[in-house]
Amino acid sequence: MCVYLLRGIAFSKDDSIPKTGKAAIENKLLAEAVLESIIGKKGVSPGARLSLAERLSQLMKENKVEKDATKTDNQDEANDVSLGDKLAKEN
Template identity: 60%
Template structure:
């Protein structure tokens, strides 16, 4: 049995993220790395605005195990390098964002774009290509209305493109992406904005660290049994 077959689903508020999923734009099956809420300030109150599930393809486990097997969850949580190896790793990722509070696509994409541009400028990697990718991102989202229970789906594909999809039902993932943006940095920046140093969902980040620590330990034990 592969390590990913042992993962469980995670409940965030009333939304269950299943152990495995198929995503739009990819033929791979993804396992649930972690899940948690993102909070928003509404009327001076801190409220849960969305539920986020972070998925990866099976090859993520041996890829991450090379450097991170045997590390405790606390060590992973405190390591910016570990999370960088997740969002920039040579394996496909899938991000499932379900709205708890209503939000327009325009507002959502503007917040994502602001975070991405901030990251790129800080790293000195903001080029004309990234500027055009942001323009495409804003265009894809501008007419979308996202009521509670609707989902925004991002698939970071192996060839570097970012597939974007929308669904009005958390449990129903479409087979075909609504849009495809060919910019590797954009996909990585979207994921970094969630689990990076200043990521918007500390809960999803912690969940990922805890669950991946267990999976990587299981991977190490399985390797030991086969030697």
């Protein structure tokens, strides 16, 4: 079982999701290389790639529902620049 956390990948022997990580990779390039070696196109863990894809898909669906709830029906209002942008242009 592989779970993508905000800052990395965590592994467990069952379907549980680890609450905390044991280590963090601070170097962005190294972290990307490690992720690529695990879940990349030629990665060593197709199961991890599938697990990550399923979880990210679910997160994106949940996020889309939240974003849709904040949309306006007024298209002119939706296309209008923000109040902050208007004030910046005026000043």
